[in-house]
Ligand SMILES: [Zn+2]
C-alpha cells in the first residue's frame with residue numbers, strides 16, 4: 001500500500017504517517033468570554049485554567065503551552081499542544097480570543113454597599129496594637145471599613161468567620177467581650193451582627 005498523497009509507504013490506511021496526521025485534528029478551541037471582578041483583578045492562573053479546560057479533543061494531550069497577549073478587553077491566547085493520535089505524535093497551535101467582561105464579585109458588591117456581619121470595637125490605650133493585630137489576622141479584602149473615633153476604632157468585618165478568627169487571636173493578649181445585635185433582615189430571616197469589644 002502506498003500513500004495516496006505522496007506515494008510513499010502507507011502506514012495508516014491509505015496514508016503515510018505524515019499525511020495521515022495532516023488530515024487529523026488534534027484539538028479544537030473556541031473563543032469565549034471570561035468574567036472577572038475589576039476590584040479583585042484578573043486571576044491569570046484561573047484564566048489559564050479556563051483556557052486549558054476549553055481544549056476539545058478526543059486524543060491524549062501530552063503537553064500544552066498557553067501564551068497570552070492582552071489588548072484592552074481582549075486576550076489573544078495561543079495554545080500549542082502536543083498529543084498522540086493512533087500512536088503518532090502531533091503538535092498543533094491554535095488561537096482563541098477571550099473577551100474580558102467585568103462583573104463585580106459578590107464580596108465587592110457587598111463591600112461597596114457597606115455590608116458587614118461583625119464589628120470589632122477597639123478601645124483603650126492599646127488600641128494601636130489591637131488594630132495592628134486585627135490587620136494581621138483579617139485579610140484586607142474582608143474588612144469593610146475602619147473608622148477612627150474618639151475612643152478608638154470601629155472595624156467592620158464582612159464575614160463572621162474572619163471576625164471570630166481575629167477575636168480568637170486578640171484574646172491571647174487583650175480582653176474581648178462579645179455580644180450580638182439584630183442587624184436587619186435578609187430574605188425574611190433575622191440577621192445577627194457580632195460585636196467584639198476589645199481593650
Ligand atoms: Zn504521504
Ligand SMILES: [Zn+2]
Pocket residue numbers: 037038039040041104105106107108
Ligand atoms: Zn471582587
